[in-house]
Amino acid sequence: MQPPLIPLNEDHKWKLLSEILNVFDSRNSRQILSRRGILPLQKSVSALKIVLLSMFFSSNVSYAVKETEERESLRKFLKISTVPSESEMYTTFSQYDPDNFSYFVLDILNELCPHRKSGSRGIIIYSTDINLNLNWHAKKISKNSLEDKEYKWGYSTHRGFFIGMKLTLALEYSTLKPLMFLLNEANVPEAKIYPMILSELKKRRITKTGDILFADRGYYSYENYTISIKEFKLVPLIFPRKNCNFSKLFNMMAYPLKIFDSKRDTEAEIAIYKRIIAKFKQLISDWKNFRKARSIIEDIFKLAKKAYSMENLHRDTRRSIQKYCSLAVLFVGMTVNLGIKENKALQAFSE
Structure with a gap:
């Protein structure tokens, strides 16, 4: 009741x-x-x-x-x-329209929340599963039966197997303001989502040269480090895995050939890449001190799931899921903008 x-x-x-x-x-x-x-x-x-x-x-x-x-x-x-x-x-x-609906949410948050200050800023990227409350225990649902569906089978360590999608959220590190979010099928690896995130951030003019991206080790790959720097001029603080070969990684940080185009100021471009690469080497060598970023966004997602009804969605189309997730993002953005943003406060509100 x-x-x-x-x-x-x-x-x-x-x-x-x-x-x-x-x-x-x-x-x-x-x-x-x-x-x-x-x-x-x-x-x-x-x-x-x-x-x-x-x-x-x-x-x-x-x-x-x-x-x-x-x-x-x-x-x-x-x-x-x-x-x-x-x-x-x-x-x-x-x-x-689901895309216009998402944009209205981000427009309102941009109107309400503090605007970015000059200089580089940090952006946290994190993905979580969106479980659709389909009763697959009562009726077996195979992978083949989901081929023409917008949701798929997925797996997460805390939930196990589920049917749904994957929500990726980008937050401003200093204010926790939601900047952008994407929906993907549940079975898409985070490392493959990462380039999509960078392209979307650039398309929406959210990132600027030298911004720092904080990302969990699920996004880890040598390629993702290099494209962040070479193609987007961003500092990728993707938490490395134990087998990361830093010497090999640093040797991959060459300048992209496009900077030698006759229409570019090559010396200025080289100076920019040198600063970004130096910043990257400094931060990645000290990455353990930045794990608080992961803790914060985990509490943010817990807030969305526990306090704002995203734990199990009763939706079965991407249009509906996107609009519902948009409102959850709106709730999260407004909540942190009203001052509920510390770990303890977020955890207490989610209970």
Whole structure:
């Protein structure tokens, strides 16, 4: 039995939810929604608030709709006068383009969270499994039966075998602001996802020359170190494996041939690569002192999974999964922006 959704002014969770939902009443946020095609505006805002309410308290959408219809105090809390029906909710959400939906989330976070300062910055990259709550114990689901599906069999050390996808999130190290996220099939190795992440960060103009990327050893490969430096001019602090041959790795750090193009300032380009390679050698030699970055993002994902209903998703299409994950990323970004970002605070809130 699900607990009643009764707003309590003195409860810290309801206070936090109020702060988050109030964002959708601002003029700037509504302009972002309109620009990204999250329309009709009033109906969309009401639907978004109810879905976020259901995620926040780990209830299903139908229950959140029912509670909102029955409780005037909840309608006042959400600041909505007309409650859309469950079918209207699903119809409204199905019309949104998933990429525009993701962009609206990132646009709002960019509006709310601190902007990057001059100079290089750190970016944390981490992947986690997204388990789709399909009852594969009752009916055997083979790999072949998933060939035409957007989700696949995967394996993780803490969950074991599961059916779902893989979510990769990039966060700014200093503020923990979500910068970008990608969805892949569950069986794609993280080392293969890494180049996609770099391309997406560059495409969205998130990274600048000399930025430092913190990544777990799942992304480890000699090639990923070299393409970070040669193709993207980034410092890749990918935690090395025990068998990493640093002499071999450092010998691979040659300048790319493109810097000798007659249209380039070769000396200036060489100077840039020298600085990046020197920084890389310094950081990778001392990588154990940066393992706190992994600890932080593990708590971030625990927050998303435990507190914001991403542990087991009842979704079966990529469109729906992407939109649901977008809202979880929005929750995470707003939560850390409101000051809940230390390990203990994140862990406590996730319980």
